[in-house]
Amino acid sequence: MTTPEAEQGGGGAGEERVTPEDDAARAEGGEDRSEGGAAPTESEAARPEARLERAVRAAEQALIEYEIAVETFRVEIENFSRLHEQKLGPLYGRLEELDARILEARAARSGDPEDRRRAEEARARLAPIPGVEELLHGWMDDSGLFPEAVAMLTDQAVRPPQRVRPSEEARKLYRELARKAHPDLAQEEKERERREEFITRVNAAYARGDEAELRELAEEWAKGPELKRGPSRAEELYARLEWLAQRKELLALLAKELEESAIGHMLQLAPDDPDGLLDEIGQQLLTQVTERERELAALLAEG
Numbered sequence: 001m002t003t004p005e006a007e008q009g010g011g012g013a014g015e016e017r018v019t020p021e022d023d024a025a026r027a028e029g030g031e032d033r034s035e036g037g038a039a040p041t042e043s044e045a046a047r048p049e050a051r052l053e054r055a056v057r058a059a060e061q062a063l064i065e066y067e068i069a070v071e072t073f074r075v076e077i078e079n080f081s082r083l084h085e086q087k088l089g090p091l092y093g094r095l096e097e098l099d100a101r102i103l104e105a106r107a108a109r110s111g112d113p114e115d116r117r118r119a120e121e122a123r124a125r126l127a128p129i130p131g132v133e134e135l136l137h138g139w140m141d142d143s144g145l146f147p148e149a150v151a152m153l154t155d156q157a158v159r160p161p162q163r164v165r166p167s168e169e170a171r172k173l174y175r176e177l178a179r180k181a182h183p184d185l186a187q188e189e190k191e192r193e194r195r196e197e198f199i200t201r202v203n204a205a206y207a208r209g210d211e212a213e214l215r216e217l218a219e220e221w222a223k224g225p226e227l228k229r230g231p232s233r234a235e236e237l238y239a240r241l242e243w244l245a246q247r248k249e250l251l252a253l254l255a256k257e258l259e260e261s262a263i264g265h266m267l268q269l270a271p272d273d274p275d276g277l278l279d280e281i282g283q284q285l286l287t288q289v290t291e292r293e294r295e296l297a298a299l300l301a302e303g
Helices: 020-029 042-048 050-110 113-126 132-136 145-155 166-183 189-208 211-223 233-260 262-269 274-302
Strands: none
Touching: 050 113, 050 233, 050 262, 050 274, 166 189, 166 211, 189 211, 233 262, 262 274
C-alpha cells in the first residue's frame, strides 16, 4: 500500500505552493515536455504564450497522476474497510453485547441507580435508531419545516397560505416576457440555459404578483445579455494554472484525511500484509470475547 504522498515524492497538503511563474520557469528549463514527451518545436517556442502552455501541460499531467494516486488509495481504503467490517464486525458486535449484559448483571446484583444508568446506556447504544425520513415525514423537506409543523410546535393556529391575485398589468408583463424569453426559442444550448434561468425568475415574480419586479425583468431582457471582453490567451492559461493549483490543494487535503482516518492508519501499520493485520486484530478480539464470556458467566453464577 502506498499513500498518494509517497507516490508523488512526498508532496502533500503542506507542500510549497507553485506559482504560475514557477511552473513557467520550470517549463522553460526543460522540466516539462509537450504531449508525447517531445520537446517544443522552434515555432512553438517563438510564441509568447509557449512557456505558459508548456507549464499548463506539465501541471495537467502532474494533476492527473496525483488524482490517480489519491483515487487508488481511496479505493484501497474502501475495500479494506469493507473487509474489516466483514471479518471483525461480528466480533465487535459480540463484545458490545457482552459488555451490555455484564453491566446489566452488575446492576441487578447491586441495585445501584448509577449501575442501572450505565446498563441502560449500554443497551441503548445497541438498539436500532429509527430512520430520519420516518421521523420527519410530513414535517419538513430540504427547505425546512412545513408551515403546519411550525404552527404545531409554537402552538399557533395553522393559517392557509396567502393567495396572490396578480394584477392585469402583471399578467400582461408576464405573458410578454414568456413569449419573448421562452427557452424553446433558443438556437444554442448556452442561450437556452440563460433563458431558462431568466424564465424561472419571471415565474417566481409572477407567483408573488410582484408587478415592479416584472417591470425590472422586462427592462433587463430588453437590454439583452451583457457583452464582455473575452480573456486573452495568456489570461486563460494563468487561470488554468490557478485552477490546477487549487485542485491539487483539494486533493492533498483529501489524501491527508484518508491517511489520518482509522482505516488509513491501519493500512499504514501493515502496508505489505493488511490481511495479516486483520487476522492479528481478530485474534485479539477473540481473546477479549472469551474473557468477557467468563466474566459474565461468573456474575450470573454469583447472582
